[in-house]
Amino acid sequence: MARNKKARAVPVTSGAIRYKTKDIDALVAQLDTLKISSHLAFDSDSDAEEEPARPFQPFRFFDLPSELRSHILELLVVKEKTIDLDPSNTRTLLPALRLFFVSRRMHAEASHVFYSQNTFRIFAINGRFFHTKKQLLTRLPEHYIAHMRSLELRLGPGFNKPPKGWVVDARLKLDTAVNVRLLKVFVELDPASHPSFEGFRNEECGATEQFFTVFSVGLLGCLFGELQQLQKVEFDAYPGISRSSPLMQALVEETRMGGKELAWGPERGWDKIVETDLGGMLQKLGIGCERL
Template sequence: MTSSSSVTESSQHFRFFDLPSELRVTIHELILLLPNTVDLDPTNYQNIAPRLRLFLVSRRMHEEAYRTFYGGNTFRLFPLHGRFFHTKLPLLSRIPPRYRATMNTIELRLGPGWTAPPKGWVVDQHIGLSDARALRLLKIFVECDPASDDIFEGFRVGHDFYTIFCRGLVKKIYDYVPSLDEVQFNAYPSVPKNSPLMQALLREAAISKKRITWGLEGG
């Protein structure tokens, strides 16, 4: 006969690691995968930090959970929030190398700061991309192309300045991350595929022999 203390003890404990690995991964994904790109943001302590407490449960839980979080989410290369827009330490440089090594997807958002890109928007050895050996997908979202419309005349530094700057960024990304095999382009409807910036980025992807796909977020 089972004692009441045994029943109470068994009802208070659930042996998570007795579950099949596929089911554990599904549970991790429900908790750790986010609908939006992970970026430096003051609200991360509310939206993301509580989820990462799962890392602290045990060593085994940490090993499974961090691979799901960093391997399954999209991480923004350069921050957009005003508080971090000019930081010299973008998100990837703040993440330990062992976590960067499991990342699969990064996003580059182009358009913000087109009149004077932040000095921190530099792809070099300090950003940590060379550690991201599992990266396969680069998402590029173009918010605007200053060379595509006369409305930008009088505000841009030069007609081709931002196009050259952006093309240089993506070329450096390809150089540091040879594992990238797909580039997914997306843009607001105001940026056509034949705009100077889009054409320059497409040519660079073709030269680097990347598979080009198109996203639907911006229409």
């Protein structure tokens, strides 16, 4: 038998390794080139299939029905709180009022919604504007005041010395408020209803504990004289104010004498709570206490 010869190992030199490494690098470079070219080809195909870009079309707001436009504007410019002279107006009101500068038609519709749907305070109560002689209505043009439907009178601040600017005169331009139908009167406190307020007015100067009641009733009567189209007066107050307090009784009597409809606001809850005289009820039931 022929003797099997062992295969002789061929020594691998460094030159052979170097050549194989170059071949591998060249192959990798070819693969990268193929990937890039195929990717470019795919992109070119996708670009060819894409639709041409359409020109930008703005939303035609005024093509909407007027009722829908008014509802959208109400969501933007109608506020829950009464509008007054306040430093925070630049943050709370100014962004919404930028609609006025869009166009003349937008200004006409947005300003009508803003002034007709919001409530505006006649005399400022913010500390920065409390003593101002130029109230909010004084600063507004007459054509804006003509859109207003609701005004508010807040009674209580400055009860011991009302500001000199709290005067109903021609500066308020109330004769142009021809669409105001509702006057909201909010009572913060009644100095004549509690003995803790005694001594805040100097009786030597002719001021008595009934001073603020007389002042408030006179203010309300002057507003009735200026607001010729006024129909309803809505009273509201803080929980500590009773409907039977001297100030409230005087204001209600003035409203009835002026022939205005009487209504009660939501905060105090007078329309839901019936105030009763507990002592009178006990006497009617014969349970009254005898004086010793």
